[in-house]
Amino acid sequence: MRRYLLPFSTPVPRFALALLAYHGRMSRFRIETQTMPQSAIKNFPVIAAIDLGSNSFHMVLAKADHGEIRVLERLGEKVQLAAGIDEERLLSEEAMQRGLDCLRRFAQLTSGLPQGAVRVVGTNALREARNRSEFIRRAEAVLGHPVEVISGREEARLIHLGVSHTLAAAPGKRLVVDIGGGSTEFIVGQRFEPLLRESLQMGCVSYTQRYFKDGKITPARYAQAYTAARLELMGIEQSLRRLGWQEAVGASGTIRAVGLASKGGGIGNGEITPEGIAWLKRKTLKLGDVEKLDMDGIKPDRRTIFPAGLAIMEAVFDALELQRMDHCEGALREGVLYDLLGRHHHEDVRERTLSALMERYHADPEQAARVEAKALSALEQVADAWGLDDDWHRELLSWAAKVHEIGQDIAHYHYHKHGAYLIEHSDLSGFSRQDQQMLALLVRGHRRNIPKDRFEEFGDEGVQLIRLCVLLRFAILFHHIRGTQEMPRVQLQAGPKSLDVVFPDGWLQANPLTQADFEQEAEWLSRIGFVLSVR
Incomplete structure (x- = not known):
């Protein structure tokens, strides 16, 4: 989970000593920070933030020591990725190689770190390059960690976070x-x-x-x-x-x-x-x-x-x-570092962003909570069978459940499309562009036709996204009555392209509206080659 570090009512007196071993000497960096509870970072004693800038690539390797941030290494190289973008907004092979060569050197320090301990962000050059997916694919293969391209305003937020913790x-x-x-x-x-x-x-x-x-x-x-x-x-x-x-x-x-x-x-x-x-x-x-x-x-x-x-x-x-x-020495990479720590603590800027989005577009918080709880409960039952056991699967499904109805504030007709548009094209603090695109796609697909071709654009992850979409649709149908009656426990059994939903004996017959909903849902899912059986 990503957290936005906010000031508490008490002063922020702590600072970290940074040991810079790259040049074989000690160097001090004053970094003012809030104390990080050990529970927040115990799973990742060493973390890294990598900034794929348009001019330079930078990396900060750090560890949490008694609630403080101790910088172990700072590396930076002039790559000038932006200089390799031509008039057609295509990144040249030469520029890609400069970047990949730099990342191979960075990877020597990050290769042993677990997933979630390294955050890699791309900025304007990758925002602009039409063939950025090619560079991202190769960069991820080198680093062994995902690369996310962030919006300009998200970059601004992270820069401010880095400066605020440094001064x-x-x-x-x-x-x-x-x-x-x-x-x-x-x-x-x-x-x-x-x-x-x-x-x-x-x-x-x-x-x-x-x-x-x-x-x-x-x-x-x-x-x-x-x-x-x-x-x-x-x-x-x-x-x-x-x-x-x-x-x-x-x-x-x-x-x-x-x-x-x-x-x-x-x-x-x-x-x-x-x-x-x-x-x-x-x-x-x-x-x-x-x-x-x-x-x-x-x-x-x-x-x-x-x-x-x-x-x-x-x-x-x-x-x-x-x-x-x-x-100020602190900038984007320091902000990414603190934001990465925040993902493993109680306050996450993404949660604040979605809460503001729900409030702005008058989403029903009680219905959203019901759908979220049921979707996450369903995920627990099928996670192993469907390979949905990464943290981002749970996060994405939770987010989609929260905001799936925001489009109704525009119009009820095709509100799922309105909601998807709002999510994809808004500046959402804490979210990368890919985060927003995937979240928008789940909202777009939560009712009626599922745009299979849009899911396939995400490659291998598209299969997982479709499965998350099926779980979201299941949770929404389950609470179609919007909390006016007590709902039963159900059992889910998942196959590669199937979901079997087992209700208590006699319940469906006593609730014909829900039965009709699921029969219609089976028809919608059959259009993408997915089998839903309800009994």
Whole structure:
């Protein structure tokens, strides 16, 4: 289970010492965190978070030690996945190989970890690539752990979570900006709670490909990149300003490089300011070529993307009228790490998200609870026979039972289709895109025709999804009366493409509506080659 770590009423005094062994030396990282109960992480003493970014891939390996997070290893490599996406939005084989080679090195540290102890997330480059499924399949084969592609706003939530756990708690609101390779995230939050999350299609790698591909830096090209960023920002700058903030924090390599390069030029102590940006802009344009950007704070592997990142940084400062931004080491990977821990404790952001969804669309919570309980009870009876014994099977079935009726708030006619659309196209905190697609498909298939071809798009998992859909439909039919009568215990027996439902003797004859429901259900299931027998 994934948990969103929220502040308690008491202060958060703990911090973790991170032992960074990759370079053979000790390094300290201050990570402010809430105490994690040992029961929450006893099954996974070592965990890992991997961030498949558009510019770099990063991994954090950590362990829980007496309720604290102790970082064991931090690895990062420039992969520039976004640079391998062509005009048809296809990821090149060369870019895939760069990513897979990096993941093979990461896999040496994660290969022994059990399922559930590693979370791998892909961001904008994989959101954009039309052939992402090919890369994901090969990456999962290398890592031995699932890869999920997250939405821009989910990425923003996780970035804010990582920053909130890395910096000391401060009064008031905080603006967090993360300039990535393919997208830039903006969050206004207070302590651990994000109040506004936005993701824009501008990044240092994608803008480099568009405006500085040959490495030449001219005032005209820089102005084009700056203007493009300002145009992107126009849609969100008023919303951000309306909320306001007391401090601004940047969480990316681009922002760190701008701060360090400014410091190297004698401006400030690593913070980003309008004066530092202006000085860097003049110097960058004077040099005129990325190969000449030999400045303190700009690593050789960042020179090619620095002008684009600087143009975006200047646009952000101008649009939001910022006077100062400080850099924070914590970002997406730290947020993923804390979110992973949360899956094994009592509070899960996904549960909060679904509760809000049910409330927004006026779903009947009592009916949802009845259907959920029956669906999970049915799952216990057939889990072994149908191979539905993974945690995600139970979670997905539970979620679908909760929200299967939300489409009725749009219209009763075809409400299952309305509900599926809402789930697939909403920004649902805590859910990956695949989570949402699978959940939407269960809601879409919970009544009338089952779209078999849509299930088959999920490959081998499609068979398991159809079986979960059958269990959901069974639970809904079982409670068609909506709790107005006491329901009997039933026995379920499952075959590869069959389900046998055994009611107590005489009960069906005494309840002809339920009997008719199941007879009709048998007809619907027969259309996908599934046999339902009721006696």
